[in-house]
Structure formats: C-alpha cells, structure tokens
Amino acid sequence: MTKAFILTFLFAVCVYGQLLQFDDLQKMQMNDVDDVNNLLITKGWNLHKTTQPDAASYGDITWFNTATDTSNEISFFKYYYSPGKYSRVAYIFQNRKTYDTFINRIKKLSLKKLGARTGDNMIVTDYASDKYVVSVSVFNDTENNSTFYTFLYFDKRDFDRIGKSKN
Numbered sequence: 097m098t099k100a101f102i103l104t105f106l107f108a109v110c111v112y113g114q115l116l117q118f119d120d121l122q123k124m125q126m127n128d129v130d131d132v133n134n135l136l137i138t139k140g141w142n143l144h145k146t147t148q149p150d151a152a153s154y155g156d157i158t159w160f161n162t163a164t165d166t167s168n169e170i171s172f173f174k175y176y177y178s179p180g181k182y183s184r185v186a187y188i189f190q191n192r193k194t195y196d197t198f199i200n201r202i203k204k205l206s207l208k209k210l211g212a213r214t215g216d217n218m219i220v221t222d223y224a225s226d227k228y229v230v231s232v233s234v235f236n237d238t239e240n241n242s243t244f245y246t247f248l249y250f251d252k253r254d255f256d257r258i259g260k261s262k263n
Contacts, residue, residue, distance in 0.1 A: 101214075115194060116173065116187050118201040124175070125185045129157060132175050132185075141173060148233065149178040182251035183197040188244055195234075195245040202230060222255075229255040 116139075124132045133143070141159040149155030149198035154176040163169040171189040189195075194253040207230065214220075220234040 116171075118198045118247070121185050121187060121230075125228070125249050126171075129175055129177060129238060133157075133159075135175060138141070144172070153182065154178045154181070165180055176250075180256045184248060184250035184254070186246055186248040188246045190242060190244055192243075192245075198245075198247055199232070202232075224252055224255070226252065228252050 102128050120135075124135065127135075136159045139161075141161045144158040144208055145159045147155050148159045157175045157179060159173045161171045161173075163171075168189040170227040171187070171191075174188070176184040176186070183255075202223050205225065207225055210222040210224050210229070212219060212221040217238060218233050220233045222230055223230045223232065231246075231248040231250075233244075233248070235244045235246065236242075238246060
C-alpha cells in the first residue's frame with residue numbers, strides 16, 4: 097500500500113512538473129533565451145528546432161514535451177525573438193483541463209476581452225491587461241481529429257504597434 101502511494105505521488109509530481117502554468121508564460125516572456133531553456137530543461141522539455149530572425153520576421157526556438165501518461169499528447173513551447181523587439185512566448189498543447197485552467201486564470205486576472213476572429217479551423221480570442229496581450233487559439237486538426245490550444249503571450253506595446261485585434 098505504501099509503495100503504491102509513493103509511486104502514485106512520484107508520477108503526479110513528474111507529470112505536474114512538466115506542465116506549464118499561465119504565470120510561467122509571463123516569467124519566460126521577460127527572460128532571455130538561456131533562462132527559458134534552463135527552466136524548460138529542468139521541467140523535462142526537449143529542444144526541437146530553432147530559426148534565426150530576419151528583417152521581416154521573428155526568429156523562434158521550439159521545445160517539445162510528450163505526456164508521461166497513455167494519452168499520447170504532445171506540447172510545444174515557442175520563444176519568439178528579434179533584436180529591438182519584445183520577445184513573445186507561445187504554449188501549444190492538447191489538454192482540455194490545462195486550457196480550462198488557463199482560461200480561468202485569465203478571468204481571475206480580469207483581462208479585458210479585445211475581440212475574437214476565425215481562421216481555417218480555428219477561433220482566436222485576444223485578451224489584454226495594461227501591460228500584455230494573450231491571444232488564445234483553439235485549432236481543430238481535422239486530419240488527425242485532435243484539438244490544439246495555443247496561448248500566445250506578448251508585450252502590449254508590441255500589440256499596439258502591429259494593430260488591434262480584428263472583430
């Protein structure tokens with residue numbers, strides 16, 4: 097009985113440790129890439145790919161994490177960067193409970209809903225505080241019959257510079 101409890105506890109700690117929380121996005125958006133890399137590696141994430149910025153677009157670094165349970169879920173974390181611009185971070189995952197937790201955190205923080213728009217198999221809703229914007233996307237991958245949730249977190253000054261959300 098004690099062994100079963102200890103194994104269950106250790107499994108829960110490992111799974112929870114790999115998950116990112118809404119507040120982690122803000123912390124990582126304000127950090128440099130080395131700090132973000134170290135945090136993700138300690139949580140069990142793996143580097144996936146990198147691209148360099150150019151005059152027209154941000155560079156990005158992508159990490160991935162696979163679920164330790166039998167769900168076969170995969171998550172991605174993207175860090176967007178460019179000299180002279182504010183960094184952006186995105187957390188992309190398939191877990192509906194995590195999505196609900198993030199949405200509840202947005203509500204608890206009283207972020208203002210700026211608007212929503214649709215795209216190919218997706219709905220995007222923008223929320224903002226005085227300092228940052230969170231774009232929430234729900235994407236249906238019809239080919240694989242799965243849903244992905246994306247929370248893109250970035251500085252509000254950057255959002256103001258590129259234009260307001262389209263309704």
